Amino acid sequence: ALDLLFKLQDQAPAAGGRVHVLFGNHEMMNVDLDFRYVTSGGFSEFTRAFSSRNTSFTDADSKANASLPSFMHSRAAMMRPGGSVAKSLAERSQVAVRVGDAVFVHGGLAPAHFGKGERGPGEVVAELNARCAAWLMGKGERPEGLARATGPLWMRDYSNARVGREACSALGDTLDLFGAKMMVVGHTPQGMGINSACGGRVWRAGTGVSAGVGGEA
16 A cells, blocks of 8 residues: 555656655554554565565664564564664654645644644644654654644544544634644544535544455455
8 A cells, every 4th residue: 555655646746746655543652663553465465575675674673572482573673763764754754734625634633732832733743743753764753742542643632523622722722723624534443434524624634444444445
């Protein structure tokens, strides 16, 4: 799936468009070598990809693989910080991105993510994207808060079946900070398909299509 997204990302400019790849919680889990939601096909695909390179595991790969069963080794070597797929994610994906009047993020953004400093939300997001990329490249620690349930990859405040007034108010405050009109999120599978909440100010696009989370793909 990542190969397809990256291919579309390369092809889009020729057609006058752009493809923005979002970094989500499952990508984070894989970089952390947490493979709980990976299907058997997901492991075999990486085994074939690694074998096709005709290379051996590096010392860093072996360190990452030390506590893992052998069928996970290729995926771990490619997904760990500094691994080939992690580096591609560093170069091609973002935690959050604004496109026109819309802010795109996997889980969501709230005023609490921006603190009370003088920096604008664009600066905060740019720093978060940069720090995440450095971690993926193997050149820094994972950004604090990225793994929290209330963080931008994991929060579900705007994606629950019922979104209360408090959450909608926080959403409105966040969009006002950006000067944006809407937020688009994924993360939480929507049984009714893509839908909106908070008066159309958030669109919930989580489809749960992957077999790893009960989907059909």
